[in-house]
Amino acid sequence: MIYLDNAATTKPCDEAKAAVMKGLEVFGNPSSLHRAGLDAELLVSDAREIIADALGVTPDEVYFTSGATESNNTAIFGAYKAHGKRKKRVVISSVEHPAVKNPAQELEDMGCEVVRISPDENGEINARDIFAAVNEDTFLVSCMLVNNENGYILPVEKAFSMIKKKYPQVITHCDCVQGFMKIPVKAKKLNADMISLSGHKIYAPKGIGALYVKKGVHIPPFMLGGGQEKGFRSGTESVPLICGFGAAVKKLAPNVSANFEKAADIQAYLIEKCNENGDVFVNSRKGGSPYVTSIAVNGLKSEVLLHYLEKREIYVSSGSACSKGKKSSVLKEFRYPEQSLDSTIRISFSIDTTKADIDALMEGIKSAQNDLCKVR
Ligand code: PLP
Numbered sequence: 297m298i299y300l301d302n303a304a305t306t307k308p309c310d311e312a313k314a315a316v317m318k319g320l321e322v323f324g325n326p327s328s329l330h331r332a333g334l335d336a337e338l339l340v341s342d343a344r345e346i347i348a349d350a351l352g353v354t355p356d357e358v359y360f361t362s363g364a365t366e367s368n369n370t371a372i373f374g375a376y377k378a379h380g381k382r383k384k385r386v387v388i389s390s391v392e393h394p395a396v397k398n399p400a401q402e403l404e405d406m407g408c409e410v411v412r413i414s415p416d417e418n419g420e421i422n423a424r425d426i427f428a429a430v431n432e433d434t435f436l437v438s439c440m441l442v443n444n445e446n447g448y449i450l451p452v453e454k455a456f457s458m459i460k461k462k463y464p465q466v467i468t469h470c471d472c473v474q475g476f477m478k479i480p481v482k483a484k485k486l487n488a489d490m491i492s493l494s495g496h497k498i499y500a501p502k503g504i505g506a507l508y509v510k511k512g513v514h515i516p517p518f519m520l521g522g523g524q525e526k527g528f529r530s531g532t533e534s535v536p537l538i539c540g541f542g543a544a545v546k547k548l549a550p551n552v553s554a555n556f557e558k559a560a561d562i563q564a565y566l567i568e569k570c571n572e573n574g575d576v577f578v579n580s581r582k583g584g585s586p587y588v589t590s591i592a593v594n595g596l597k598s599e600v601l602l603h604y605l606e607k608r609e610i611y612v613s614s615g616s617a618c619s620k621g622k623k624s625s626v627l628k629e630f631r632y633p634e635q636s637l638d639s640t641i642r643i644s645f646s647i648d649t650t651k652a653d654i655d656a657l658m659e660g661i662k663s664a665q666n667d668l669c670k671v672r
Contacts, residue, residue, distance in 0.1 A: 298610045298653045302497075303444050303474060303588050303644035308540065309499035315543035316501060319536030326533050327524060336535045343542025350549045351491065351508055352482040359507050359525045360538055364473045365395040366518070367492035367507035370529070371469045372399040372438060374515035375490075379435035379467070380408065387429045387437045389421055389450060390414040391626045395492075396438050396471055409433075419581060419630045423454035430459050436467045441475035441486070445626045445642060446580045447588030449479070456487035467513060473497055477548040478587050479556060489513045495537065499646075500544035504537035548647075555647045559586035565651050566643065569658045575665060579632050579640060589643045590627070592636035593661055596668055601641055604664045610657055613642040 299307065308316075319339055324332030326340050341355065348355040361367045372386075380403070388400050390412040404410040411429040415421050430437060437459055439452050456468045469490040475481050476491075477498045483491055490513065495504040509515055509528070521530030548555070563586040570576040570591055579590035593601055598614035605612055627637055643657065 298608075298656050300643045300645065300649065300653065300657060301611045301613045302646040302649075303642060304613055305496045305502065306499045306646055308496075308501055309544055309547060311543040311547045312500045312540040315539035316536040319539035322535065326535060327522065336533075339535055340533050340538050343538045343545075346542045346546045346549070347493070347506055348508075350477070350481075350545050351493075352484055353508055354511070356526070357483075357508055357511055359509065359528045360533055360541075361505045361507055361529055362503055362534075363496070363505035364393075364471065364492045364494035365505075367494075367505050368393075368395040368438075368469075368471055369399050370507055370518035371490040371492060371509075371515070372396065372403065372436065374518060375436040375467045375469070376403055376406075376408070377516045378514055380406075383433050383435040385409045385411065385431060385434040387411045387413065387426060387434060387439075389426070389439050390629045391421070391443050391445075391448070391450075392438070392440055393444055393471060393473070396440065400438070413439075415630050417631070419448075421448075421450050423451040423458060426451075426455035427458040427462075430463055430466060432463070434463065434466050436469065438469040438471070440471040440473075441481065442472075442479065442585045442588070443626065444474045444588070445624060446590035446630060447474075447584035447586070447644075448581060448630070449475075449584050452488070453486050460487050467515075474585060474588065477545060477552060478559075478585060480552060483508055483510065490515070495541040495544065498544050498548060500541040501537050504534060504541045506541070551647075556586060558647070559645050559649070562586070562645060562649055562651060562654060563589055566654045566657075569654060573658065573662065573665075576661065577636060579627070579630070579636065587645045590632075590640055591643060592632070592639040593641065593665070594636075594639060596664060597638055598641050600668060601639075601661070601664050604668060605657070605660045608656070608660050610660050612657070613644070614640065 324336040326337040344355045348358045470488040471492045473494045489510045491508040493506045496502040519530045575594040577592045
């Protein structure tokens with residue numbers, strides 16, 4: 297199998313799997329006061345420390361959630377609950393994942409004013425545009441770090457630093473799902489009050505994520521119940537999944553730069569091969585995440601090509617997994633030509649992707665071009 301859909305999800309690494317097993321064996325409830333509970337609690341706090349370390353924050357600023365969707369919802373609705381009575385404006389980018397876009401839409405339906413910052417005519421999102429949209433009535437700015445459909449890196453650091461200088465009370469939130477453990481992500485450097493993370497994009501299991509909330513930023517809990525996670529996120533902690541998340545981060549954290557260089561080399565190879573094929577157009581811009589590349593194969597519909605490649609056990613995605621075959625509004629926002637929207641596929645690497653995988657992909661595309669009908 298040649299799996300090139302790692303922006304959708306990754307194969308859990310051996311370290312994560314072993315840690316999950318350990319978390320299953322140490323089965324106590326971390327809230328229990330006896331030894332079995334304490335053992336489980338120790339595993340949870342180890343993982344919390346690893347993730348906090350990787351983000352450059354303290355462990356008491358990291359809360360485990362069921363994934364980035366929950367983290368984003370907690371951040372956005374939490375900011376609204378804390379400040380939405382007095383202030384009305386929210387600023388987001390127009391290329392956010394639905395886990396930010398849809399909560400923001402809900403806030404708009406509830407009476408907030410949501411400003412969506414689009415890429416300019418060159419397909420760039422400008423920090424100045426984000427900053428200019430913020431005013432005294434703004435309570436939240438939420439901007440992703442790496443776009444999940446084309447790897448574009450948004451100018452979060454610059455935008456948030458400008459915003460924090462003029463409007464220190466505005467809450468800044470960053471969905472770092474496609475950036476964490478792939479490009480350097482440090483909370484302080486980003487000037488982010490909140491950061492959303494997901495385990496399954498980085499070789500940990502599905503169903504686990506985290507939300508960083510900077511000390512001093514008061515966000516009410518989204519889940520109410522038994523008061524776990526210091527009352528911020530009730531629900532018995534999923535010890536096995538938390539252990540898997542911690543183990544994956546422990547493995548990746550020392551190698552972010554080396555893995556980045558390797559991915560960049562393979563991406564350059566992919567782009568070179570695409571350019572050799574006159575009918576393959578690279579949508580992704582230079583300077584983005586090397587892990588995600590959006591390409592369009594002229595004359596072939598995305599889903600037709602996806603299923604053709606699938607027969608060869610080559611797995612790619614059409615747009616993003618979340619858009620499930622619908623035309624991507626995000627790629628439209630990036631001003632890709634209408635025709636290429638129909639023919640776009642997303643190639644996303646893992647730390648194990650090789651140039652031989654790219655050769656197999658390009659051969660598959662070539663043979664699809666020979667075998668399949670053209671788009672009418
Ligand atoms: N944000 C981004 C940028 C993503 O790519 C994804 C997953 O596709 C999510 C949020 C949602 O993450 P999760 O599956 O952990 O809920």
